[in-house]
Amino acid sequence: MTTPQSTPGASQIVPVELGARSYQIRIQAGLLPLLGQDLAARFKFSRVLVVSDQHIGPLHGGTLATSLHRAGVPGEIFLLPPGEGAKSWEVCGSLYGVCFQQGLDRGSALIALGGGVIGDLTGFVAATYMRGIDFVQVPTTLLAMVDASVGGKTAIDHPQSKNGIGAFHQPRAVYIDTDALGTLPARELRAGLAEVLKYGVLEDAAFFEWLEANLAKLLARDGAALAYAIRRSCEIKAAIVGQDERESEGGRRALLNYGHTFAHALESCTNYQSYLHGEAVAVGMVLAGQLAARRGLWSKAEAERVEALISKAGLPVKLRKDDPPPEDLHAATFRDKKTRGGKLRFVLATRLGATEVFKDVPADEALKVWQDAPRG
């Protein structure tokens, strides 16, 4: 096992190799004040628009704006209302209006400063404003750092489908300032850890072991530990996305949905109100482990080892008492975007660090998992 090489303040670069669309993720404590200078040196944007929300903007918007201003990068900051509601058709429409008012042209860029909602919406507008302009991500939540910063998925919601409208649009650069995690609510930090644990389970047993050994440090927001966990997560995701940028049929990118088939059903059935995405993924990984063990694909001992770490991270491993009945959750499983021709698909582990897509899970067996899931 390699040990983390970062100390707070040191800069780490994760390259995301996608041919002409390659870019770098820079991870560093105290990066935000340096961002303007770096942008100005590497890109010649005619103008930028920083998109953030009314929670994040007051915390970090000033630092970023000052940094851009000092570096001579012209632009403004625009604050959206906080929450998933910002990914609506209406808010999206108004953001285009701001872009036109600000005079953004094809040489301009949008900068997303915030969590996944801000990144998804801003990325989608960048993908479609004048048929696509540049876009830079500055994620401020752990979830956005380890998930949205790699892969180029952008989206807004449709009343009939969360993330139902979207595009693949790679950022030109991603800047991760681990100091931003200092102001992140504890519940959101844990939710982000769910995706970090996912990378260990799906691709890298050694990383999973490192997470077992360093969980306390991560929960205590140790800068070096967080920087390493983020870097390794981004590396794993970048390697998979590099092999299958557009999530092709039968491609490796589907593996990133480990735990997500159950999670999406749980989130949609509870109207995205009771679980944070990472919390639903935590439950989804537990259920995926139970399904894999039940099918004899995976050892019960390893599935339980994963469940134990999820639990130790303060994440849910059971459904809630007042969650919808199993039949409703099961029906929602079929409405996932990955469903094709009404067939269920599950990513299941065969050992720690190895996962595969299974298309042959009988519907009644998936139902059984929902029925047997403990509640409390």
Next chain:
Amino acid sequence: MTTPQSTPGASQIVPVELGARSYQIRIQAGLLPLLGQDLAARFKFSRVLVVSDQHIGPLHGGTLATSLHRAGVPGEIFLLPPGEGAKSWEVCGSLYGVCFQQGLDRGSALIALGGGVIGDLTGFVAATYMRGIDFVQVPTTLLAMVDASVGGKTAIDHPQSKNGIGAFHQPRAVYIDTDALGTLPARELRAGLAEVLKYGVLEDAAFFEWLEANLAKLLARDGAALAYAIRRSCEIKAAIVGQDERESEGGRRALLNYGHTFAHALESCTNYQSYLHGEAVAVGMVLAGQLAARRGLWSKAEAERVEALISKAGLPVKLRKDDPPPEDLHAATFRDKKTRGGKLRFVLATRLGATEVFKDVPADEALKVWQDAPRG
């Protein structure tokens, strides 16, 4: 000069070479009734949605629907209100709703049956529904056949910018049934010819000569002549797009905008009400010829030769008496999407069949072209 090889009923294929996104344009009289069979043989779409409008749907929708039904391709047809209004944010939003209601998944396809408005809107929805599904074009106007069927530009309008929101999304296949031109209003046929003439001027003097010799046949809707003009136009556009798919800075694709800088200004200043796009392009080509001759780049004789053919095609070569004043038209020229950093760009001919992008045209010289343009 090669002579047209098509006779009505013969099938011609224009390959569009774009790596993994390559596709074929099939041109044939009487193609619509054969389309379902061809689609079923080449693709395995889980479901299709045909998008058309209340003008085109009643003319050709039944033939296409029957053809799909006979070939066992499941799907429905959806009719939009006719006109540019269908490219609005609101109509676009409602089309996503239809896609979800119809249960389209990532293995499904949208089929655009109609002119440029239908193709642009349907293509944009296909580009962004579930982050992109397949899309097939069945253009029914000459303009859409020679312009929209190559290049993958899709878009909707924003109140502040026509085509201001869009994406590059290549179709999986394009089917051109020249019989559909039989029901096209004469004014629209001529407007389509403007773009055909453009290809001759910008890239192929021999094709321009052929157009001079065959204009009467084209205006009389001779099937073989139309099929050849469409094929050659698609070939020229495909060759340029193949070298520069995403209209990169300094790339060849900009040449396709010959006449368009003036045309866009004229269209936007007249609120897209008085000129069809092809008519504005006709005037724009005349003005581009005058600017090139004025700057000593192009011989006056050749510029006038082009103007003569445009006029002979029944297309406008002058501004209208009631068009806005030159100063307004000039100001609108600066609002073009291709403008970067406030600099004007013009595609100008240096000889028949050869064009270049010029970024050094002084603003007052462009204004002079507007001022000197004859009206009547």
